[in-house]
Amino acid sequence: MKTFTYIFLTALISLTFSCNKDDDPEDVLTKDGRFPISELAGTWEATKAQFSVNTVSVDVVEDGGTASMSVQSNGRFTMTLDPVNRAAYTVSGEMFWEEWQNTFYFAITWDDYPDDWDTYGETFDGTTLTLNGGADTGEYDFDNDGDMEACSVHFIFVRS
Template identity: 85%
Template structure:
């Protein structure tokens, strides 16, 4: 029985130390990642502004609307979405990189939820920025009833 107790205690101590080492990989928001966020400064026009949930998908630009974004060098931005079948609306936030275990993920802290951030798949070549979010990274009023529904968002922007 003593052998079992010693093995159990050693296993418990090992598990405690291995779990505590996970704290070294905490999330850090930074402006420096795969490229500096300041490189996004300027005005952008969307060639795609797609919102999707389940089997429902709306591309505001494909349907004749517009989406434009103005980004400051510190990563603050304003995004205006103007669908053809309803009033335009504006959202804003700040862009960062989320660093986790030496990997960088494109992140946005939305002004309407400053204690959380969403991460997006991103590509950027200097003139085109593509953002592809997973579930709950966007909101859109699919049925035009005044209530925004949580969805995924996919944008492709070109410098204007």
């Protein structure tokens, strides 16, 4: 009887792992969603570049700094942030759409984290691009100690 139980449990575990199937369809990454990513090609200036975590919020532009972004037609971009009283820095990545259950989500893969992407709420009217990210969709050095802290982001860019 012990042999039968052992064989039965082994078969059951093997069957469980071999038949384990995710009911959700795989994520589909595309450049064509609610609008083609290529429509973002060009140079953008931020009117808002806000980073927030808990009760702390910093808007680089409101504080007198600048933020700009250059986007290629393939979705690759470079963003330069120049806060007041600290060195400017550049981040880069790639923009695309994540299609999931017949809905498109604006997504960014940051070059510092190439195997992952974050999704953002977005609006785009041809001349203004707004991006809103949830928790941990951005990083900012709030206390200027050289360590970036995870945060949420809110950007408003106008085409320049």
